[in-house]
Every structure is written in C-alpha cells, then in structure tokens.
Amino acid sequence: MTISADHTATDTPSTAAPENALTEAVQKFGITVEDYMLPARHQIQMVDPDGSLKPKGEQGTQPGHEYPVPGDKELLEAYEQLVVGRRVNDQNSALVRQGRMAVYPSSHGQEACQVAAAMCLSDGDWMFPTYRDAVAVMTRGVDPVQVMTIFRGDWHGGYDPLKYKVGIQCTPLTTQLLHAVGVAHAAKLRGEDTVVLAMCGDGATSEGDFHEALNFAAVFHLPVIFFVQNNKYAISVPLAHQSVAPSLAHKAVGYGMAGERVDGNDVVALLAVLDRAVKLAREGSGPLLVEANTYRMQAHTNADDDTRYRESAEVAEWRAKDPVNRMRTYLTDRGLLDDDGEARIREHAEAVAAQLREGLGEDVPVDPQELFRHVFAVQTPQLKEQSALLADELARDAAANDSKEAGK
Amino acid sequence: MSPTITTSSEANGNVSAATARAAASAAASAEATGPQPVTMAKALNTALADAMHADSSVLVFGEDVGLLGGVFRITDGLTATFGEQRCFDTPLAESGIVGMAVGMAINGMRPVIEMQFDAFAYPAFEQIVSHVAKMHNRTKGTVKLPMVIRIPYGGGIGGVEHHCDSSESYYAHTAGLKVYTPATVADGYRMLREAIDSDDPVVFMEPKKMYWTKDSVDLGELRRLHTEGTTTGRTSEGRAAVARPGTDATLIAYGPSVPTALAAAEAAALEGRSLEVIDVRTIVPFDDETVCESVRKTGRAVVIAEAHGFASVSSEIVARVQERCFHYLAAPIRRVTGFDVPYPAPKLEKYYLPGVDRILDAVDDLQWEN
Structure with missing residues (x-):
C-alpha cells in the first residue's frame, strides 16, 4: 500500500496528526493501519536492468498506486548526473592511488541513489549525507573540490552547510x-x-540513533525522508548479520510511518518514489522511509580488500544491473539521447574530473594557527596561550632554518 | 504555523531578535521587588522563562519537562506560559534529544535541553563529543551551535544508583565544549542566561543538592544586570569568584563543593586560620588568573571536588596551579575528592563525599611552620 499517490494529510499539531493521517488513509483504502504502512510486496522497479520500461502492472506497486514516469527533462538531467557521478567516483579512486587524496569511499554502482537523493529536493530543502554520499552532495550543487576537501586531509570539511543546505x-x-x-x-x-x-546505509540501521531518529520524526510528525541505501555490506559484514527483518523498509511500520522498497539501480523508479515522498512530506504526511536496493561495487575504501569476504561472481551479477548503462539504453531507445547528447554529457563529466585533478593536485598550504581559530565562537584564554606557544615554536624553527641556510 | 517562533539572531540565522530580547528584558525588570529568599531551582526557572520571553528561538525540551515541569521542577510552568511548541516532552531517548537539538541549532534555534540525571546523559555522549563539540571547528565557524545541555549532577541527595554521578570531567576533557557550574542562587540565574546567549555549546552542570538552597536575591535586579551585560559583553565566562576572602591558604572548589569549602573555611576561622575560597564557576574556560592570584598570595592550596580524583578536573587544577605558582608554594597542593570508586549507595555517601573534616585535615597537612 505504502506511499500512495492520492493520499495527503493536512499539517495538524504534532500530537494528533499521525492518528488523523492514518485514520484518513485507512478509511480511504479500506485497509488496516499496518497494511497502509507496510512496504509493497515487491521493490518498485520501473526500468529493468536491460533498459526497458516495465508494464505498469509489473512495477511492484499495488493497483491504484502506480508511480508516474518522471518527465523527460528530469530523466535526461538524471542521466547526465549519473555519468558525472560515475566519472567522479572513478577519478577520485585514481587520485587516492596517486596519493592525492587520503581516502575515498566510492559510491560506484550506487550513483542512481546519489543522483535521485539530490534531485528530489528543492532549494529550500535539506540533505544530511554520509561519508559515501559525496556524489549526492555534488549533485546538490556543491563545488566538487569543496566536497572532496574532507578526503584531501587539510580540514574535516570543505563546504558551507548553511549555504547549500547540506x-x-x-x-x-x-x-x-x-x-x-x-x-x-x-x-x-x-x-x-x-x-x-x-541518508544512511544498511549497516547503519543497527545503530541506536537510527531508531531514535525515526521515532522522533514520527512522534513529532516531521517532514523527514529516511533514505536507506542498502548496498549489502557494512565494510565486510553482510546484511544478514545486521537484520533479519523482511526488508529494511519494513522497519518503518514499527514507528508508525510508511516504508517503500525501490530498485536502487533504477534511477527512474528512485526519482518517481522520492519525488512522491517529498511531495507527501511537504504536504504534511509526516516522515517516510525509502529503502533502495543497490550494491557497493567496490571495496569499502582503498584500505579495504573485498576479496576476503565476497565472491567475484556476486559482484559480476550486480555489474549487469549497472544504473548508468541501464539509463543510457532506456533513454536511447526512447529517442531522448543520441550520440551528440552522449558526447556532450561525457565532455561535462571530463570537465568535472579535470576540475578535481586540478583542485586536488594542488598542494594547499595549511596554516597551523587554524588549529585554534575555529574551536569556539568566543576563544578561551587557554587556546590563545597554546596558539602563541605554537607560533613561537614555528618562529624559532624558521629562524633556525634561516641561519642554517645562511651558514651554507 | 507559529508566527511567534523566529530564527535566532546571533547564530545561523538572519532575523534580528536582539531588539526584542532587550525590550522584553526591560519590560520584565519593571516588576523588580527587591531581595527575597529564592531557591536555586527558582532562579534557574526564572532564567529559562526570561530567556524564552526575550528570544522566541529559545526552546526547552527533554524528558518530563512539559506538564510535570521536570523531575526537579526547573521547567515548571514553561509549557503553560509558552505553549507546547516551545517547552515540550520528547520520547525517552537522550541521544535523540541532543541530536535533535544539534539540528535545531543548525536551523536557527537556541535549544536548552535537559538531561534528567547525570548518569542518564551517557547515551547522548556520542552526539556531544562527536558533533556538539566539533561542529564549529569542522565548519570553520560557519555553523554555530548555540545550545545548552543542562545536567543535574553530583551527590548529596541520597540518590539511588545512576542518580548521583559527577560527570563534569568527561565534558571538560572534550575540546569544543564550555562547561559552566553555578554555586550560588544568583549565579544560577546569571550563568544560565549567559549560557543561553552564548554562541558556543555549553554543558551546564547544576549541583542537584543545591536546587533547594536559598539565598537572598533580587531577581529583578539580576534581570536588569543581564540586559546591561548583553550590551557590554561582560559575562561570567572564564571568571572565577572569590567566594570568601582569606590569607593563609586557598580552597579551590566548584559547584556542589563550594558550600562545603565555605563551611570548612568558617570552621577554620574559629581555629584562627584564614582560608580563602575560590568558586571556579566556569570549568571551561578556566580562570587561571584569579585562582593563581589567590594561591600566590596564600602560598597554600587545597582543591575540592566530589568527582573521583583520578584524571579529573581536580587533577587538572592542581597541575595548572603548580605550573604557574611553583615558586610561591609553601607546600604541595592537596586534593580532597571523591574516592576512585563507583558512586556509593545512599548510606555510604557521607564516607565518599568531601566533608569539612577531610578538608580541614588536608589544610593541616600543608606544612605549616609551627
């Protein structure tokens, strides 16, 4: 039943709203509360791995709850971002190998989730990403080099969260x-x-804050969409060790919210489901949980060796479900994408990759005094003292180097 | 939906509330009534109400803080006065309370949240250490977290297990947090208002045994002074107080240990020994100047704290004073602290807590010439 197309609830005070919303839904569809909140029996998939649009009745929805196919413009934009995202993932992995970046948790294979997560939001909305969601942050409009600063190693963050609402x-x-x-x-x-x-991943659903956040959002009837990218592994530990729930989307019902499962490598389905979820949340339906069924194609990070815990056959199986290829076939078959369009998009992706190579190739000088500058809004006398201590130490080092130079 | 709630003026927002704040404080001060016996609980409650009046972005939430008014009644009447949107109960989940407050502070609010008891705050420790303390630094000051985490702490009330921890050292040890602890009724009002005004996150440690302590206090005058202070920018932060002047030795105490230190100084005076008592007030930032000035004058010092002594705020104070006052010291600095044992059951509490006799014994050990 899940995130139905025609269900809207008005925004009423938080104590009464969840019951009202449910009562309305239950009356409308003649179903139980639990049925309303449980995810559809199957994941929502609109474009199959071969790139063909599935018939309405086979997309996983219940009759009457079908999702409309997003508009052509949105789909083309999504494809462009998919190509850019893939290029960024692979460029960054290369930069790590070259020692230009300390680490990069790649979302290779999960680009459809990344792109849809950013595209479903309006400018005034907010996104809360994890370390693996750099492509989503970029798609939201943050400068790529600023996004990657966190992995370059000169500061624990590079963009202004308030400016981008990320x-x-x-x-x-x-x-x-x-x-x-x-x-x-x-x-x-x-x-x-x-x-x-x-945003969070499958392993993260085991954490206590996952529970507290879903419960708070439901109790206060807040417009939060919990977007779980189920990529099957928490570093090395498979999903079966995290949860034996029928699906992660099923967790929603325990909090009194609706959940939905969607093919996380089908950007058409992701956009359709997330667009509706955003609309419902904005209209006051309270929080929703969307589980995207995807796969982490590469190791956790460059420091990880995934051959120790999974079979290459499993990875190959998922390679056939690739989100980028699937979308290219679908758009080409529909006549929305031709060779020129593809070339232009590739060019854009190469330009972003070049921007990253250039931005991250630069050796950005660090200022040791930055250590002290941002700890507090109003600095403490102790930090002023320590800052002076370091300044003195550096001045003496510099003087010693100078005299060494002079003595040569 | 609620046109009365706006964005905080000082942090992460753009709507000016400063004028409204000053006006509300000025209006409230018109009903000043002169000095009256006031409890610490009442002073804190008044501070919360005044702050909520002054700035509509100030929100109060936690467990049982709504209708009940908090288990210690510190939030009494706030829901009735300001409505359920501004003072409300949350689900019973401390990490959730702190984490949600972080988000609210990011989005223009000034949350003041209550942890019901010291030892119930630990589920929130990850949020406090990993985010509350680090957000300003990570974002190079772009994102300020003007939030206050109120924690009733310390012993002296015969509390059952998990109700009497002295947890201040955990927070003081965490870079990026400010830690305030009032020891007088007037400071309860003053320092809580300042903590709420602060653009830095403040862990506000309330000595729970002092909630019912009464002092003669003029709340109207404190309110007026607070408004003046917000214009002059002069606050209690990093400013210890000489709670009792003396000449022979310095007792350094904070929060619940201040009244104990004052009682010890009173007893010592009867024996002809003049002890100065310093009330630290804000553990972070620490007022090295006032503390060291006193110790250089007296040449002897005892640090008093309820918390375990090992790797604690008291050990930090000893280290700092020793580094700065070594040549002025006539004797090694002594400490009187809780023993390094889990907080004891109510009937054993009196053996654990620093008391007047143990303090006087320590003072006697300060290598007096005669």
Missing part, C-alpha cells in the same frame, strides 16, 4: 539522522515547508 558528511553512523530531525523540527515550528532527506 549537512556535513557524517562518519559516525546515523548520528546525522537526528540532526535532520532537528532541522525539520525547527522549520516546522517556524511554519516553513522544508523537507529533509536523511
């Missing part, structure tokens, strides 16, 4: 989901129609 890329799992809840709550109190998309 939280810092978060490493402690699911802690950012609560920040998403708080941002949504503040917006709701001011009467703004902000929607917040909060």
Whole structure:
C-alpha cells in the first residue's frame, strides 16, 4: 500500500496528526493501519536492468498506486548526473592511488541513489549525507573540490552547510539522522515547508540513533525522508548479520510511518518514489522511509580488500544491473539521447574530473594557527596561550632554518 | 504555523531578535521587588522563562519537562506560559534529544535541553563529543551551535544508583565544549542566561543538592544586570569568584563543593586560620588568573571536588596551579575528592563525599611552620 499517490494529510499539531493521517488513509483504502504502512510486496522497479520500461502492472506497486514516469527533462538531467557521478567516483579512486587524496569511499554502482537523493529536493530543502554520499552532495550543487576537501586531509570539511543546505558528511553512523530531525523540527515550528532527506546505509540501521531518529520524526510528525541505501555490506559484514527483518523498509511500520522498497539501480523508479515522498512530506504526511536496493561495487575504501569476504561472481551479477548503462539504453531507445547528447554529457563529466585533478593536485598550504581559530565562537584564554606557544615554536624553527641556510 | 517562533539572531540565522530580547528584558525588570529568599531551582526557572520571553528561538525540551515541569521542577510552568511548541516532552531517548537539538541549532534555534540525571546523559555522549563539540571547528565557524545541555549532577541527595554521578570531567576533557557550574542562587540565574546567549555549546552542570538552597536575591535586579551585560559583553565566562576572602591558604572548589569549602573555611576561622575560597564557576574556560592570584598570595592550596580524583578536573587544577605558582608554594597542593570508586549507595555517601573534616585535615597537612 505504502506511499500512495492520492493520499495527503493536512499539517495538524504534532500530537494528533499521525492518528488523523492514518485514520484518513485507512478509511480511504479500506485497509488496516499496518497494511497502509507496510512496504509493497515487491521493490518498485520501473526500468529493468536491460533498459526497458516495465508494464505498469509489473512495477511492484499495488493497483491504484502506480508511480508516474518522471518527465523527460528530469530523466535526461538524471542521466547526465549519473555519468558525472560515475566519472567522479572513478577519478577520485585514481587520485587516492596517486596519493592525492587520503581516502575515498566510492559510491560506484550506487550513483542512481546519489543522483535521485539530490534531485528530489528543492532549494529550500535539506540533505544530511554520509561519508559515501559525496556524489549526492555534488549533485546538490556543491563545488566538487569543496566536497572532496574532507578526503584531501587539510580540514574535516570543505563546504558551507548553511549555504547549500547540506549537512556535513557524517562518519559516525546515523548520528546525522537526528540532526535532520532537528532541522525539520525547527522549520516546522517556524511554519516553513522544508523537507529533509536523511541518508544512511544498511549497516547503519543497527545503530541506536537510527531508531531514535525515526521515532522522533514520527512522534513529532516531521517532514523527514529516511533514505536507506542498502548496498549489502557494512565494510565486510553482510546484511544478514545486521537484520533479519523482511526488508529494511519494513522497519518503518514499527514507528508508525510508511516504508517503500525501490530498485536502487533504477534511477527512474528512485526519482518517481522520492519525488512522491517529498511531495507527501511537504504536504504534511509526516516522515517516510525509502529503502533502495543497490550494491557497493567496490571495496569499502582503498584500505579495504573485498576479496576476503565476497565472491567475484556476486559482484559480476550486480555489474549487469549497472544504473548508468541501464539509463543510457532506456533513454536511447526512447529517442531522448543520441550520440551528440552522449558526447556532450561525457565532455561535462571530463570537465568535472579535470576540475578535481586540478583542485586536488594542488598542494594547499595549511596554516597551523587554524588549529585554534575555529574551536569556539568566543576563544578561551587557554587556546590563545597554546596558539602563541605554537607560533613561537614555528618562529624559532624558521629562524633556525634561516641561519642554517645562511651558514651554507 | 507559529508566527511567534523566529530564527535566532546571533547564530545561523538572519532575523534580528536582539531588539526584542532587550525590550522584553526591560519590560520584565519593571516588576523588580527587591531581595527575597529564592531557591536555586527558582532562579534557574526564572532564567529559562526570561530567556524564552526575550528570544522566541529559545526552546526547552527533554524528558518530563512539559506538564510535570521536570523531575526537579526547573521547567515548571514553561509549557503553560509558552505553549507546547516551545517547552515540550520528547520520547525517552537522550541521544535523540541532543541530536535533535544539534539540528535545531543548525536551523536557527537556541535549544536548552535537559538531561534528567547525570548518569542518564551517557547515551547522548556520542552526539556531544562527536558533533556538539566539533561542529564549529569542522565548519570553520560557519555553523554555530548555540545550545545548552543542562545536567543535574553530583551527590548529596541520597540518590539511588545512576542518580548521583559527577560527570563534569568527561565534558571538560572534550575540546569544543564550555562547561559552566553555578554555586550560588544568583549565579544560577546569571550563568544560565549567559549560557543561553552564548554562541558556543555549553554543558551546564547544576549541583542537584543545591536546587533547594536559598539565598537572598533580587531577581529583578539580576534581570536588569543581564540586559546591561548583553550590551557590554561582560559575562561570567572564564571568571572565577572569590567566594570568601582569606590569607593563609586557598580552597579551590566548584559547584556542589563550594558550600562545603565555605563551611570548612568558617570552621577554620574559629581555629584562627584564614582560608580563602575560590568558586571556579566556569570549568571551561578556566580562570587561571584569579585562582593563581589567590594561591600566590596564600602560598597554600587545597582543591575540592566530589568527582573521583583520578584524571579529573581536580587533577587538572592542581597541575595548572603548580605550573604557574611553583615558586610561591609553601607546600604541595592537596586534593580532597571523591574516592576512585563507583558512586556509593545512599548510606555510604557521607564516607565518599568531601566533608569539612577531610578538608580541614588536608589544610593541616600543608606544612605549616609551627
């Protein structure tokens, strides 16, 4: 039943709203509350791995709840971002191998999730990404070099979260989901129609903050979409060791929210589901959980060796479901993409890759005094003292070097 | 939906609330009534109400803080006065409370959240250490977190297990947090208002045994002074107080240990020994100047704290004073702290907590010439 097309609930005070919304849904469809919130029996898939649009009745939805195919312009934009995202993932992995970046957790294979997560939001909305969501942050409009600063090693962050309405890329799992809840709550109190998309992975659903965030969002009836990219592995540990729930989307029902499962390598289905989820959340339906069924094609990071815990046959199976190829075939078959279009998109992707090579190739000088400058809004006397200590140490080092030079 | 709630003026927002704040404080001060016996609980409650009046981005939430008014009644009446959108109960989940407050602060609010007891705050530790303390630094000051985490702490109330921890060292040890702890009723009001105004996150440690302590205090006057202070920028942060002047030795204490130190100084005076008592007030930032000035004058010092002594705020104070006052010291600095044992059951509490006798014994050990 899940995230139905025609269900809307008005935004009423938080204590009464969940019951009202449910009562309305239950009356409308003549179903139980649990049925309303449970995900569809199958994942939503609109374009199959071969790139063909599936017949309406086979897309995984219940009759009457079908998702419309997103518009051509949105699909072409998504494809362009997919190509750019893939190029960025592979460029960054290369930069790590060259020692230009300290680490890069690649979302190779998950680009459809990355692109859809950013594209479903409006400018006034917020996104709370994890460390693996750099492509989503870029797609949201943040400068690629600023996004990658966190992995370059000169500061723990490179972009202004307030300017882009994108939280810092978060490493402690699911802690950012609560920040998403708080941002949504503040917006709701001011009467703004902000929607917040909060991202995490399958392993992260085991964390306590996952539970607290979903529960808070549901109790306060907040417009938060919890977007779980189920890429099957938490470093080396497979999903079966994290959860034995029928699906991760099923977790939603326990919190009184609806969940949906979607093919995470089908950007058409992702956009359709997330667009509707955003619309519903903005209209006051409360939080929703969307689980994207995808696969982490590469190791956790360059420091990981995935041959120790999974078979190459499994990886090959998922390679056949690649989100970029699938979308290219679909758009080409529909006549929306030709060789010129493809060439232009490739050119764009190469330009972004060149920007990254240039931006991350530069040896950015670090200022040791930055250590002290940003700890507090109002600095403490102790930090002033320590800052002076370091300045003195560096001055003496510099003087010693100078005299050494002079003595040569 | 709620036109009365706006964005905080000082941090992450763009709507000026400063004028409204000053006006509201000025209006409230018109009903000043002169000095009256006031409890610490009342002073904190008044500070919260005044801050909420002054700035609509100030929100109060936590467990049982709504209708009940908090288990210690510090939030009493706030929901009735300001409505359920501004003072409300959350699901019972401390990490959720702190994490949601982080998001609210990112999005223009000034949340003031209550952890019900010291030892119940630990589920929120990851949010506090990994995000509250680091956000400003990570974003090079772009994202400020003007939030206050109120924590009732310390012993002296005969509390059952998990209700009496002295957890201040965990927060003081974490770079990026400010840690305030008032020891007088007037400071309860003053320092909580300042903590709420601060653009830095403040862990506000409330000595729970002092909630019912009464001092003669003029809340109207404090309110007026606070408004003046917000214009002059002069605050309590990093400013210790000489709680009792003396000449022979310095007792350095904070929070719940200040009244104990004052009682010890009173007893010592009867024996002809003049002890100066320093109330640290803000553990972070620490006021080296006031503390060291006193120790250089007296040449002797005892640090008093309820928390375990090992790797604690008290050990930090000893180290700092020793580094700065070595040549002025007539004796090694002594400490009177809780023993390094888990907080004891109510009937054993009196053996654990620093008391007047143990403090006087330590003072006696300061290598007096005669």
